[in-house]
Amino acid sequence: MDGEGAGGARSVRLGVAIPQFFWPGLDLGRLQDFLARAEALGVHSAWVQEGILGEHGSLEPVTLLAYAAAATRRLGLGVAVLLTPLRNPVQLAKSLASVDQLSGGRLIVGVGLGGQVESYPAFGIEAAHRVARFTEGLETMKRLWTEERVSFRGRFWTLEGASMAPKPVQKPHPPVWIGGHHPNALRRAAVLGDGFIGGGAASTEEFRGQVGLLRRSLREAGRDATRFAIAKRVYLLVERDRAAGLRRLREWFGRYYGNASLADRVAVVGDVPTCVTELREVIAAGADLLLLNFVFDEFESLELVGREIAPALAEA
Secondary structure, three states: OOOEOHHHOEOOEEEEEOOOEOOOOOOHHHHHHHHHHHHHOOOOEEEEOOOOOOOOOEOOHHHHHHHHHHHOOOOEEEEEEEEHHHOOHHHHHHHHHHHHHHOOOOEEEEEEOOOOHHHHHHHOOOHHHHHHHHHHHHHHHHHHHHOOOEEEEOOOOEEEEEOOOOOOOOOOOOOEEEEOOOHHHHHHHHHHOOEEEEOOOOOHHHHHHHHHHHHHHHHHOOOOHHHOEEEEEEEEEEOOOHHHHHHHHHHHHHHHOOOOOHHHHHOEEEOHHHHHHHHHHHHHOOOOEEEEEOOOOHHHHHHHHHHHHHHHHHOO
16 A cells, blocks of 8 residues: 555555554454454554553553564554653663564654653653653664764763664664654654654644644755655544444544544544545645554454555545
């Protein structure tokens, strides 16, 4: 699901969210089958997300990426996003380099701050310094990935002649995509990142505005926008009865986001033609990768994407 559209135009890449939330428990066979089918259908990449604390039953993302690396051979693997201020960058650099090695260089590293500052004390961290921790931690990881020995005296971490091996397969390091919605997050993405990931809780119009600011920031930073990836998480439910589909999604959004009405504003729901039309609007807003997030009927949705939605998008 990554190739040429009609007239030689490059079609958007399609990624899918790996089933990561299990109510009431993990079905390992179903997880394996989903990964195998996504790869067989030619999906560009499969994605996880961060969720250390909470009652949603989420598997730890880096661990799940390592599992997915072993279960696949060609499928790109990404995380959108790791809340890096909550993590030690030295340990995280090691874990991610290991996943890149285990996957043969298929990793995309999404990073961000997250919006739930109330969880910071559980990690022994003050939320007031999270931006500084984010930027310093990202620098620490990149240097450990690219330099033979790192000497670094920062505000939070100090390294003296530290080395880390093996390095990631990808050079200079796995692509780092930054998520967020605040204008400052978009500016950080333009300066520090290799790409941007728009959140699932943003509407298409909000995403369009984010892309506009991002592109201006790229120009100001002297970055080549054609080499900068722009992705958007999209909650997708293919359902002929749109009203019934929205009722299901409202229940899920109320449980996960604590805001049932968000489903009406951000989800793509309806029959295949309706979904294709709305996904094209996200592409027109600036996305070159759609991270399709199924919260129900994952296998049925995956098959519909491969059989009907991807070909229709390629015709655009």
